Amino acid sequence: MSIILDKINYIYSPNTAYEKQALKNISLVIEDGEFIGLIGHTGSGKSTLIQHFNGLVKATSGGVYYNGADIYDTDYNLKELRKKVGLVFQYPEYQLFETTVLKDVQFGPKNLGLTALEVDLRSYEALKQVGIGDDLIDASPFELSGGQKRRVAIAGVLAMKPEVLVLDEPTAGLDPKGRDEILGQIAKIHEERKITVVLVSHSMEDVADYVERIIVMDGGSIAYDDTPRNVFSHYKELEEIGLAAPQVTYAMHALRDKGIPVDVNVTTIEEAKEAVLAWYRKD
Ligand SMILES: Nc1ncnc2c1ncn2[C@@H]1O[C@H](COP(=O)(O)OP(=O)(O)OP(=O)(O)O)[C@@H](O)[C@H]1O
Ligand SMILES: [Mg+2]
8 A cells, every 4th residue: 555656757847938747756655554754945845845745736747656556547536536645735724614613524425425424423533533523513714823724724634534644844833832733733643643644844853753754856857765764864955956954953053063972863852961961871
């Protein structure tokens, strides 16, 4: 069970003055249950790439396979695929349109032809998982804060029970508290639902604490695809492509430069704490 991208190229507006190759020879395997961070500078091709996962954008060349099936086969059911691969777009709050929070979340599952009971069960469960309490269920989506709106939009996709959840910059424009809440909830959803999660972000800092694998995009190509630890060890090269490693990476290098022999390849604050304590206790 996986998503396979085989040598994908994508060109916007081919053969016009606006021609732009957004993806260059991307090959990638996403296994069932993975939690992946997709990182890259603005314009590096992240949003274009993820829209290939559910066939919303069709590659100019190359193949996409979902659970072994070629999604570009003429008889492949793309509608089914879009139920299985749920995409939460950048700034999804602009797509909220119903009169109440609950109705907005129910919209997707209703269109799946489920019973009213099943639609309700799924909607309540999804809202609970994103931390929207009963007090907000009948509120207008427009009365909510930015972070709450974002979570309602995520609940709408969750209620479809996707096998793969792809979130395009779910933390963009949120304050640190809103950001941590959403990331924490996404991590919990990954854990509890055992689904594959792809989290798109500009920020290494955002994903370092959560994901098991980081894919770094640069100018439409994959620059790195590895564990956070291995990716951040290239922190100098990351800076050259407009990205920064988490602050803790820099702090550990600074300690090392001052003659304190700590492990510089830690990626989270918790690991940094352990590394510093390990050194401290040794003396
Ligand atoms: N509809 C479009 N028509 C032409 N070019 C486009 C279109 N959408 C995106 N592009 C170009 O394709 C490239 C990749 O864009 P994409 O939106 O995938 O990047 P991104 O990594 O998601 O950026 P951001 O972090 O700003 O969201 C960019 O150079 C962008 O200008
Ligand atoms: Mg984007």
